[in-house]
Amino acid sequence: MARQLMWFRSDLRTLDNTALAAAARRGPVIAVFLHCGDQWREHGHGANKIDFLRRGVEALAEALAGFDIPLLQRDIGRFDAAPETLLALAREHHIDALHFNREYPLDERHRDEAVARTLGEADIAVHGYTDAVAFEPGELLTGQGHYYSVFTPFAKAWHRQIDAQRLALRDTPDAQTRLSLEREPLPEAPACDDTAVDATLWPAGQEAAADRLERFLRYRVRHYDEQRNFPETRGTSELSPYLALGMISHRQCLQAAMAENGGHLADGDRGLTSWVNELVWREFYQHIVVGYPDVCRHRPFQQHTEQLAWRDDETAFAAWCEGRTGYPLVDAAMRQLVQTGWMHNRLRMLVAMFLTKHLLIDWRQGETFFLRHLVDGEFAANNGGWQWAASTGTDAAPYFRIFNPTTQARRFDPDGRFIADYLPELADLPAKARHAPPRDALNGHDYPAPIVDHKAARARALDAFKALSRD
Numbered sequence: 001m002a003r004q005l006m007w008f009r010s011d012l013r014t015l016d017n018t019a020l021a022a023a024a025r026r027g028p029v030i031a032v033f034l035h036c037g038d039q040w041r042e043h044g045h046g047a048n049k050i051d052f053l054r055r056g057v058e059a060l061a062e063a064l065a066g067f068d069i070p071l072l073q074r075d076i077g078r079f080d081a082a083p084e085t086l087l088a089l090a091r092e093h094h095i096d097a098l099h100f101n102r103e104y105p106l107d108e109r110h111r112d113e114a115v116a117r118t119l120g121e122a123d124i125a126v127h128g129y130t131d132a133v134a135f136e137p138g139e140l141l142t143g144q145g146h147y148y149s150v151f152t153p154f155a156k157a158w159h160r161q162i163d164a165q166r167l168a169l170r171d172t173p174d175a176q177t178r179l180s181l182e183r184e185p186l187p188e189a190p191a192c193d194d195t196a197v198d199a200t201l202w203p204a205g206q207e208a209a210a211d212r213l214e215r216f217l218r219y220r221v222r223h224y225d226e227q228r229n230f231p232e233t234r235g236t237s238e239l240s241p242y243l244a245l246g247m248i249s250h251r252q253c254l255q256a257a258m259a260e261n262g263g264h265l266a267d268g269d270r271g272l273t274s275w276v277n278e279l280v281w282r283e284f285y286q287h288i289v290v291g292y293p294d295v296c297r298h299r300p301f302q303q304h305t306e307q308l309a310w311r312d313d314e315t316a317f318a319a320w321c322e323g324r325t326g327y328p329l330v331d332a333a334m335r336q337l338v339q340t341g342w343m344h345n346r347l348r349m350l351v352a353m354f355l356t357k358h359l360l361i362d363w364r365q366g367e368t369f370f371l372r373h374l375v376d377g378e379f380a381a382n383n384g385g386w387q388w389a390a391s392t393g394t395d396a397a398p399y400f401r402i403f404n405p406t407t408q409a410r411r412f413d414p415d416g417r418f419i420a421d422y423l424p425e426l427a428d429l430p431a432k433a434r435h436a437p438p439r440d441a442l443n444g445h446d447y448p449a450p451i452v453d454h455k456a457a458r459a460r461a462l463d464a465f466k467a468l469s470r471d
Helices: 018-026 037-042 047-065 079-092 106-121 151-161 206-219 221-227 240-244 250-260 270-291 293-297 303-307 314-322 328-340 345-358 363-373 379-390 405-412 417-422 454-466
Strands: 003-008 029-035 071-075 095-101 125-129
Touching (some): 003 079, 018 029, 018 095, 018 125, 029 047, 029 079, 037 047, 047 071, 047 206, 071 079, 079 106, 095 106, 151 270, 206 221, 206 240, 206 250, 221 270, 250 270, 270 379, 314 345, 328 345, 328 363, 328 405, 328 417, 345 405, 345 454, 363 379
Parallel strands (some): 003 029, 003 095, 029 071
16 A cells, blocks of 8 residues: 655644544554644744643654654754655655645745645645544635624634534544555754743653543543633633644534533533633634634735834833733733743633733734743634734724733732742731732732823723724
8 A cells, every 4th residue: 555644743743533444544654743843933923832732743753653653854944944854755655645734824825825835836735634623614604605703703604513523523534554664753853932831741752642632621620710810729621732733623622512511512511612712712722823814924914003003111011021010910921921831711811911011012012022932822812812802803802901910910810829829928918908919918018010000001992992983
């Protein structure tokens, strides 16, 4: 049987992998992973994401070895070297066809088109598969034939059209006859400006992902709807890094949710349906980057907001990055990000709204900072979340919706425990004083006064948005 080349990218698993299952049905498989450190850095990814990815590739190599599938690795720097690299591998190993699961941001789509052209001209078949989403972008459209730009009607269409075939888990390969190839060592890590967080916080690979899913479903999912907004409570799935790099599939998650919820996705237990809704959000943003590619070009989804007069304030931006704004919940959240490579979702909305509304600093600066630190950094979800908070994106928060950081702290960290975890300088204050510490209660602790007044900042943001023309 002709050899098949399986190109892994953001689908680092052997379980429920559409392209791998298809390749294994056609013949013996050789796997490849292309390291693109220069491109990853150009796309803004920092040490946390790259380290997690590299550890994921190592875990993948171990899993593939169990099927006698060798994993080749090449360090190519940038995407534009992919076509010739894959062509050379195909010729060297007498490959009949290349298989991969599609990725949807603009650069990734251009890369895959170039690969298909180059290999096609050499009479090597190229097969791309829908795997990271239930519906290929373009399948779910409005009545006017447009991509959805608002989540709720998208979600309704998604639930209305989802079926057993789209949710079915893909076959796991059988062990194949051993090829005269050995798995290759991981190339040297690309240089990064920072150091990755402790790897034990985020163990990599499909087994670690499955363990997190099992623990979430067993202990937390039925309380997800009530607890997901409280950062001190471990109420979320913490699966976003594994979904971003495909160490677990959305189908595995949805099948597990259905098993816990009597076969239902859209109704039943509120915790389960709320969590399913978050998975649909992830898919929505993948559709957006295809239907509205300007968001991949650093442009706002709502074009009229291009006129916004963002402030250039390096001092305020540095205070936000370093957790020194004088608003304790904002600062604790930013320190959580830097220390752990992750931030609670409620806090992502809070700090993004603080940067874009209180400080009136361009959302693209925040988007970049997040990608540099997030272990789960993924373009579509990160961009979608930032544009939502900045009121420039799809389904965006109304521009006049501006979170009060102190009110948010009192509501979602009522005892100030999360604040105390990340702001030790406030830990010995009475719990209720941690939300907005009186200056005379700090007892000499080095914690800054608020860098901006909430009411004044809110008024400034409202004026900036009201000044926009929609013509």
